[in-house]
Amino acid sequence: MGLGRYKNGKFDLILSLRHNADATRIGQWERSFRRASEILFDATDGQMQFGKLYVANNSIGGTEADAWLLPDEGTSSSFVNALGIPGLHMNLKSDEKNKPFVVIHEFGHYGFGLYDEYIGPSGSAECTGTTSGGACIMEHGYWNGDQIADDGTLTPGPVNEFCVEDNHDPDSDTDQESIHGEPCWNTIHTNFPDVAIPDGLPGGPVPGGHEDVDWILLAEDPRFVLLLDKSGSMSAGNGISGVRFGADYWTQYLATSGDSLSIIAYNHGQDVILPLTSLDATTDLGSTLTAIGSITPGGTTNVGGALDSGLMQILSPGDRAATQVAILFSDGLHNTGTPPESVVDDLVENGVRVYTIGFGPYADQARLEQIADDTGGRFEFIDADPDSDAGQLEIQNYLIEISGEVRDGSGxxxxxxxxxxxxxxxxxxxxxxxxxxxxxxxxxxxxxxxxxxxxxxxxxxxxxxxxxxxxxxxxxxxxxxxxxxxxxxxxxxxxxxxxxxxxxxxxxxxxxxxxxxxxxxxxxxxxxxxxxxxxxxxxxxxxxxxxxxxxxxxDIAFGINGINRAYRVMDTIKLQSQVVFKTPLTALRSPIASIDLKPPGTKTLTVGRLGLLKGAQTVVLKERTVKTPVSGNASRPLARVANGVYENVLQFDEPGSYSVTLKMVNQGKATEAEAEAERKRDGEREPAREPAPMFIRTKRFQIHVGPLPEGKDVESGDQSPSGSGSSSITKQGTILKTSQISKASVGSGGFHVDIGLELRPSEESSG
The missing domain is CATH 2.60.120.380 (Jelly Rolls)
Structure with a gap:
């Protein structure tokens, strides 16, 4: 899921070995990443390197991973500018255990947002065209970079720099130039302003001061902590009923054998109802359920203290697990104790995702969304009465989605x-x-x-x-x-x-x-x-x-980019999606995406024979393509090559929480994106690989278009929701603009992408 982070010049990453690797294979990957860190340190003039590398074996940790380490050989790939974004990762083939240069090339895409310098919109391209004079990592392949033999012998390569203004793409034909319009170093500096662009051509002696990488193997048990807000403000709008119902539902029905679970009720203090406990078929949670049912609201709210206590429970075994999740049930109205923002950094550093569920007319939705966004979780606001049938269905269905989303391999x-x-x-x-x-x-x-x-x-x-x-x-x-x-x-x-x-x-x-x-x-x-x-x-x-x-x-992963933050009205929201079956897949025809806007008060389903959903609109997520030369075919010098990334942009003219359902389907005709590209470049007619099996994957998420309500401290006596004595519902939101940002790929069959979008208006002050 890309839960990696950057801090003080170091990248902490999560790596998931997509098979049960033996000690020898794990050691080879460790050796490659240690050398890759040294290449990165050299390429950034001693300003950046890898820090902590958390390693999950036996195909666990894939949901959180920044890189999937695959068992088969082939061509590696990566999402672009995806560090810290759920569901997105590098796909590193087995070859790269001996090719640390390729690890850094793919990290250039993933961590820095760089595009290739060996290809462009019109086909083959070059940056410097040489392997000397500060030649760019994004232009070259493994044969011009460091390689490690099976016995550990290192063969240094001539390329270990990123390009600057003085040596970048003089004929402006690379993907990096066409998309960013600048050399790689400038893009790195834009994304990481603390890093200085070198003066003149890159090169010179290897800088000193590289620190050893921490290689840390992760525990396999999924760890969950439920954080239950029992402060006085939770009596408003039956919020406490939602807290009790949600905690009871997870504990009874979603916690499974093999999980580790902790439950904490909090107001200004913290009450540990259940210390972190490893669950099996014999675990008796009767007293825990009784305690949950006895929670009553009172006191002030220390959200930061609750998050900190939850983190301590998750880390109490003394190690870190591949899956670590906190679920915060709250109105977010922090008013005492540790600021929640001060705990977020520790949560991220220790790999804990926080899913937030908001209740009540005074809820600080902006804070709850920010906590979830910063930690890689999701925020869901329950706008129905939590004590009603509709509210309870919302809660339990969201919890079911969380359970399915975070458990490794579950789609x-x-x-x-x-x-x-x-x-x-x-x-x-x-x-x-x-x-x-x-x-x-x-x-x-x-x-x-x-x-x-x-x-x-x-x-x-x-x-x-x-x-x-x-x-x-x-x-x-x-x-x-x-x-x-x-x-x-x-x-x-x-x-x-x-x-x-x-x-x-x-x-x-x-x-x-x-x-x-x-x-x-x-x-x-x-x-x-x-x-x-x-x-x-x-x-x-x-x-x-x-x-x-x-x-x-x-073997299957489904990633979405562009959803994990709150947007302002009229912001451009760029959605990108990719499906992986061992490696990224490409369709043989362009996918179709439909977005259904359900105005407030309309039913999710249209009753009546063959009736169209009201407010239905259509948006197409097009597969990004480039043109590439066809070998030995002068009459048709260019072929269009798709890369398996589907994208479009949206804009909304009204604030609200837009519920999106994204469905991707392989009809049994999709193939590996890179293999298909190689086939077209070589002018071959036959498919490059056996098609991936037919499958369907669906994700639901909310796009929050603000400003979101920031809440009011009702525990201090202010009873006005969201900033004034009265509230009004915003008018129906609409998709103001959709625009395709790439042309469709050629062919037929393949993926179908279906998006259903439902509008839930936010409550805003009428003043």
Whole structure:
């Protein structure tokens, strides 16, 4: 996820070995990164190096990682300017355990935001065109850089600098020049102002003072801490009910065997309800649940003290784990004790992500969003009454998303809200994804691409199909429904067999009596469409619910760039997305993205046959492409090459929290981006590799367009929400502008990208 950080001239990074590496392989990677740090130190004139390198083996830690260390050989790649951004990382092939130069080349993309200097919009390009005179790392390949033999022998290469004004791209044809319009050193200085650009041409003797890199192996147990705000302000808007409900739900239903869990209730002080405890099937949490249910509001609020106590619990075993998450339930109204901003740096340094859940009419949403943003988590504001059915569904569904997001290798395949109406209501069908055919008034039940998405809502039952790809280690199918209601949950395998957990040893059904959820866990699931069916378990009453399907496949990753901060009205929001199956994939046709704006008060689903969602708008995430020469083909000198990154820009003219659902689908035709580029450059007609298996991945997140409410200290007697004695809801937000920033790639098939965007207005002062 790119939880790396930069501080005082050192980059601390998280590395995830994507297989169970033996000691020899781990040692080879350690040797390569130590040498890479020395190259970086030399290239930056002694101003930068690697500091702490946290290493997760056996394919764990992939969600947090800045680099995936892959078991197979090939061409490495990286997201650009992605340090510290969730879901984005370098993809370093096995070769790089002997090629530290390539590690720094890819880090140039990832950490510094540099683009290549050996290629440009018109094809092959060059920066200096030589390997001397301060030649640039971003121009050259491994053969011109340091290499290490298996026996540890180092063969130094001639290239170990970044270019400056005096030697940068005289004919202005490289990607770095076309995108940034400046040499590499200037871009580095822009992103890291504390680093000085060298005078004249880079070079000279290797500077002294490089410090040894810390190589730290991470523990495998996922660690979670729940931080529960019980201050006096939580009585407003039933916030304390949301805190109790959320903590109870996570503890009972989402904490699993193998986790380590701690729970802290806080106001001006901290009450450790549960010290960090390793959970297994025999762990009795009865007294913990009783304590959660007994929490009552009172006192002032020390958010910083709670965060600090949570950090101490997570680190209490004396080491650091690959997955470390704090979930802060609060209105964010800090008014005493340790400032939360002063703890954030320690959280980041120790690799703890904070997910924040905001409640109440006086909530400091800006602070909660900032804490989540700074630590790599997410902020969600619960705008429904936390004591209501709608509010509790919001809370539990967000917690389910967090659980699926942070557990290594677990990807959300689908999430879908539904409703079982009163039995007396006439049967109806509702369609979520409806695509209007170009040039026709007809509509089609298009699923994703041409994958059928079975979706029917009736008074008696609801069916939804989820595609699980080949190679999945485990699939989980969940129904989350209103507490106090009863549903039946059935699962049918791709071959049409009704799943029976009593006879199938690879299936577990968790369906506690009176619990507001049920789920099936299927180990080594067959590939294909699995059908989830929800039926009513009670005679009367409407039953709202939401279903999820997760697939754990450590070869698949789905990253989104451009969402992890609050934006101002009219800011340009650049969304980028990439899917990895062992290595970044490219589509054979440009993907389609649809954005659905749901105005306040409208339902998530449109009721009625084949009705289009109100406020639907369409945005296309185009795959970035460059032109490259085709070998031996004078009649067609250039081919368009896609790099697997899909992007577009948005602008909003109203503040609000915009809920975005991004879905990417491989229809079984996508191939490795770099291999496809090589095929086109070589003029080959046959596909470069076997296509990646068909799969679907979905993410939901919020884009916060401010100013967000900063809250009021009601514990000191000020009862006016968000800055005045009255509040008003902002008018409906809109997408003011969408613009494509690259041309579509050629071909057909491949990825389909689907974005659903829902507007939730923020409350602002009418004054």
């Amino acid at each position: 959300i395949v689908t999430m879908m809200p539904g409703l079982l109406p009163e039995p007396a209501a006439s049967e109806f069908a509702a369609v979520k994804d409806v695509v209007r055919l170009k040039g026709s008034s007809k509509t089609t039940l298009a699923a994703v691409g041409k994958i059928p998405l079975a979706f029917r809502v009736r008074s008696t039952g609801f069916d939804h199909r989820a595609y699980i790809e080949s190679g999945s280690d485990r699939a989980t199918f969940v129904v989350s429904h209103k507490e106090g209601t009863a549903v039946n949950f059935f699962l049918t395998a791709p071959d049409g067999t009704l799943v029976n957990p009593q006879t199938d040893t690879d299936v577990t059904l968790v369906n506690p009596t009176y619990a507001p959820y049920a789920f099936y866990v299927v180990r080594k699931p067959a590939s294909g469409f699995w059908t989830m069916r929800v039926t009513r378990g009670q005679a009367t009453g409407a039953i709202p619910f939401k279903i999820f399907a997760f697939s754990e496949n450590r």
